[in-house]
Amino acid sequence: MISSSSCTFLSNSGLGGPSNNFSGAQRRVSGPFRVCCMAPPSNRTGGGDRNGSIVMEVETKATPLKEIRSDSAVADVDDNEISAGGPQDVYGEDRATEDHFVTPWSVSVASGYTLLRDPHFNKGLAFSEKERDAHYLRGLLPPTVIPQETQVKKMIQHIRQYQVPLQKYMAMMDLQERNERLFYKLLIDHVEELLPVVYTPTVGEACQKYGDIFMRPQGLYISLKEKGKILEVLRNWPEKNIQVIVVTDGERILGLGDLGCQGMGIPVGKLSLYTALGGVRPSACLPITIDVGTNNEKLLNDELYIGLKQRRATGQEYAELMHEFMSAVKTTYGEKVLIQFEDFANHNAFDLLEKYRSTHLVFNDDIQGTASVVLAGLVAALKLVGGNLADHKFLFLGAGEAGTGIAELIALEISKQTNAPLEEVRKKIWLVDSKGLIVSSRKETLQHFKKPWAHEHEPVKKLVDAVNQIKPTVLIGTSGQGRTFTKEVIEAMSSINEKPIILSLSNPTSQSECTAEEAYTWSQGRAIFASGSPFPPVEYEGKVFVPGQANNAYIFPGFGLGLIMSGTIRVHDDLLLAASEALAAEVTQENFDKGLIFPPFTNIRKISAHIAAKVAAKAYELGLATRLPQPKNLAEFAESCMYTPAYRSYR
Numbered sequence: 171m172i173s174s175s176s177c178t179f180l181s182n183s184g185l186g187g188p189s190n191n192f193s194g195a196q197r198r199v200s201g202p203f204r205v206c207c208m209a210p211p212s213n214r215t216g217g218g219d220r221n222g223s224i225v226m227e228v229e230t231k232a233t234p235l236k237e238i239r240s241d242s243a244v245a246d247v248d249d250n251e252i253s254a255g256g257p258q259d260v261y262g263e264d265r266a267t268e269d270h271f272v273t274p275w276s277v278s279v280a281s282g283y284t285l286l287r288d289p290h291f292n293k294g295l296a297f298s299e300k301e302r303d304a305h306y307l308r309g310l311l312p313p314t315v316i317p318q319e320t321q322v323k324k325m326i327q328h329i330r331q332y333q334v335p336l337q338k339y340m341a342m343m344d345l346q347e348r349n350e351r352l353f354y355k356l357l358i359d360h361v362e363e364l365l366p367v368v369y370t371p372t373v374g375e376a377c378q379k380y381g382d383i384f385m386r387p388q389g390l391y392i393s394l395k396e397k398g399k400i401l402e403v404l405r406n407w408p409e410k411n412i413q414v415i416v417v418t419d420g421e422r423i424l425g426l427g428d429l430g431c432q433g434m435g436i437p438v439g440k441l442s443l444y445t446a447l448g449g450v451r452p453s454a455c456l457p458i459t460i461d462v463g464t465n466n467e468k469l470l471n472d473e474l475y476i477g478l479k480q481r482r483a484t485g486q487e488y489a490e491l492m493h494e495f496m497s498a499v500k501t502t503y504g505e506k507v508l509i510q511f512e513d514f515a516n517h518n519a520f521d522l523l524e525k526y527r528s529t530h531l532v533f534n535d536d537i538q539g540t541a542s543v544v545l546a547g548l549v550a551a552l553k554l555v556g557g558n559l560a561d562h563k564f565l566f567l568g569a570g571e572a573g574t575g576i577a578e579l580i581a582l583e584i585s586k587q588t589n590a591p592l593e594e595v596r597k598k599i600w601l602v603d604s605k606g607l608i609v610s611s612r613k614e615t616l617q618h619f620k621k622p623w624a625h626e627h628e629p630v631k632k633l634v635d636a637v638n639q640i641k642p643t644v645l646i647g648t649s650g651q652g653r654t655f656t657k658e659v660i661e662a663m664s665s666i667n668e669k670p671i672i673l674s675l676s677n678p679t680s681q682s683e684c685t686a687e688e689a690y691t692w693s694q695g696r697a698i699f700a701s702g703s704p705f706p707p708v709e710y711e712g713k714v715f716v717p718g719q720a721n722n723a724y725i726f727p728g729f730g731l732g733l734i735m736s737g738t739i740r741v742h743d744d745l746l747l748a749a750s751e752a753l754a755a756e757v758t759q760e761n762f763d764k765g766l767i768f769p770p771f772t773n774i775r776k777i778s779a780h781i782a783a784k785v786a787a788k789a790y791e792l793g794l795a796t797r798l799p800q801p802k803n804l805a806e807f808a809e810s811c812m813y814t815p816a817y818r819s820y821r
């Protein structure tokens with residue numbers, strides 16, 4: 171694919187399509203145009219642009235096709251040898267068999283048919299009469315002209331016709347590939363309705379079926395086969411000015427486990443939120459899946475599986491591939507590109523963050539993003555339950571990335587508020603993993619990220635017993651295991667607390683520790699509840715409860731925007747705290763009155779701008795921001811940086 175940005179040249183020639191349409195090039199045209207050809211790598215020497223495309227400027231008068239083609243474009247077929255092929259087959263492309271080499275030509279002029287096929291520029295029926303004349307669109311579209319607003323109306327009706335969430339998802343992906351601006355306008359205008367379609371929970375099912383439902387690649391695949399060539403692979407991506415990469419190795423996709431190469435749905439989904447919620451330009455976003463194999467037997471035995479059919483590489487082999495990737499990213503995109511790790515398994519997630527946090531701009535969404543959003547919810551919840559954070563006691567089910575990440579950020583915040591040492595504060599926070607309560611007698615056998623949470627206590631196996639003995643005010647589920655907050659557990663929390671805070675964070679909905687209905691019913695309407703995936707409002711004894719969504723989607727788009735707009739080069743924990751504070755400040759009295767501890771997603775772009783401003787302000791304060799001078803009003807600056815999906819007018 172040739173990028174529109176590298177070859178966006180607008181010709182008046184109305185050229186388009188394959189070489190036999192190319193006779194249009196022999197028409198006289200009134201301006202210069204560019205012809206791009208994707209030369210095979212061996213031809214990518216001098217004369218090419220950064221894309222590996224050969225670019226030729228053609229003077230005012232259009233030149234016949236034969237003259238502007240380079241030798242490399244001509245099929246490697248000896249005219250004397252083959253007599254087949256019609257008179258139009260000047261370059262022997264029609265006559266070529268598989269044994270002959272031809273160069274794949276593509277004429278990239280953003281007008282006519284090509285313009286309609288380019289998702290970055292296509293506007294469908296919204297092309298004006300003038301644009302239809304100027305860009306050779308007459309006859310290629312039905313005669314009516316409709317504005318983007320009407321297209322949005324039409325499209326949302328279309329999406330609503332589908333009953334099956336995965337069909338809605340596919341319709342959205344299809345739109346993204348046809349008309350990018352309409353996709354984002356639709357998503358922004360109907361964010362509450364469409365977030366569950368392009369994001370959790372539907373994206374989980376999309377990943378499970380990714381191999382079946384996708385025809386076109388939406389990001390870069392870097393597998394063990396690309397070892398030693400990752401720089402080249404990055405150069406194959408058509409966009410050059412990348413600001414955010416979301417990367418997964420597919421080993422822990424939401425709470426669904428190892429989905430290998432099919433995890434690509436996650437970086438794609440997260441980055442569409444970067445644009446819709448955080449206003450980062452779509453062309454600056456790059457989804458990447460690292461394929462080191464999979465341990466998912468079902469996928470390994472599936473002849474249609476799209477990834478490497480081998481068990482996961484580990485140890486040095488894994489580390490070397492990741493290191494090559496991290497170095498190649500920095501070489502290609504520089505110091506300020508944000509690399510967001512997403513849905514790596516625990517061991518790799520912690521190791522990668524530790525290893526690269528001092529050399530790259532890295533952010534682990536599952537450890538740091540989730541922590542920041544939960545801390546924001548807890549700070550907001552204090553308005554409903556009273557007291558300070560330090561007055562509370564926290565119990566987690568799940569001691570992986572999210573669990574220990576949240577625990578650490580809560581401890582850090584309390585320690586800052588009270589000046590108590592971190593080790594002391596940690597004692598207010600307890601974690602239960604698959605073997606029971608994490609206690610000091612288990613310390614020797616614990617993974618390193620669990621060790622700080624091994625407090626003095628006798629062993630406790632069951633969650634409900636841990637609740638009864640620890641007596642937490644806050645219960646947080648980060649286990650990836652559905653239905654683990656049983657009636658007994660919620661009742662125990664409700665007998666200890668007047669208003670128990672219950673956060674059921676695992677995704678997608680099937681993995682949620684309990685449903686909203688269970689939380690409200692079993693607590694007799696007293697729980698303050700939020701979940702990772704959305705639940706509809708619940709009516710209990712005549713009162714309607716609206717559950718909040720404690721999902722990192724509140725944080726990462728604004729957080730990333732804050733880093734990018736300030737040119738920040740490293741992520742510091744204080745930036746996460748700043749993001750939490752900014753999000754908590756967005757919860758209004760009206761939200762609290764409904765029992766909400768997060769604001770609704772409807773205003774998320776404004777919220778993201780505020781988060782971005784606070785993050786950037788902290789980055790400037792810490793000397794991590796390189797964009798100087800510091801803009802005076804960071805919130806205004808953030809809003810001014812945000813991509814908007816309104817159509818542009820083409821001259």
Ligand SMILES: O=C([O-])CC(=O)C(=O)O
Binds near residue numbers: 535
């Ligand atoms: O994707 C989401 O909805 C939240 C998240 O990062 C995860 O569950 O891994």
Ligand SMILES: [Mg+2]
Binds near residue numbers: 424512513535536
């Ligand atoms: Mg995640």
